[in-house]
Amino acid sequence: MVRLDISDSRCVLAYVDAQSSLLDRIRSHQFENEDLVALRDRVLGGDTGLATLDLDGVLRFGDRLCFSRFGGLIQMILTESRDSKYSIHPGTAKMYRDLRQHYWWSGMKRDIADYVSRCLSCQQVKAEHLSPGGEL
Template sequence: MVIQRIVEAQVHDEFLEKVKAQLVAGEIDENWSMYEDGSVRFKGRLCVPKDVKLRNELLADAHRAKYTIHPGNTKMYQDLKRQFWWSGMKRDIAQFVANCQICQQVKA
């Protein structure tokens, strides 16, 4: 499952490890939290580590979801931001959609 892989990959992310240390020390604002499974969350959303392969997999899954095939930037961002967070997420989504041949062909 991708969520379990994200939680496991958080351990290897330098930024998220710093956030964890600050959470333990109580030195960070209330937007950040750590769940029982050890995962770091921002405003309740799972933080995706700086792992290009993992992020691309999430983007591909969201872009080719059964009920929202090729949703476009805004819809895809709204769908992903319900569960996940990473720095530059909106930019990454825009770049992913811009590189999709089908989306570019269908675009009016």
């Protein structure tokens, strides 16, 4: 949202309010997963476990964003993390360690392993580091 105001000295002031569409998508899809809805209800009921609601109403598990399998968010996160210009096809273990710092979803480790196993670049990098068969 952009708002323009004119100050007392007749200067035009612009205010820009930017929000991440990712947080909006995560928050909206949290209501599509009955486990996350139940967890949200427990948090709102005063359960003081690791789950919390942040100021934007997004459910978090510790510091990590929680989201459901709905809405293509998992595929988007996996693609963004691997296709970023700062990423170098890290492999399953490194990709999991990096992503679990910020995100949580049910079956996360399995989804990452499946995604990496289908990435041609990741498989080619992995093959370069293996010794040829039959040699010791």
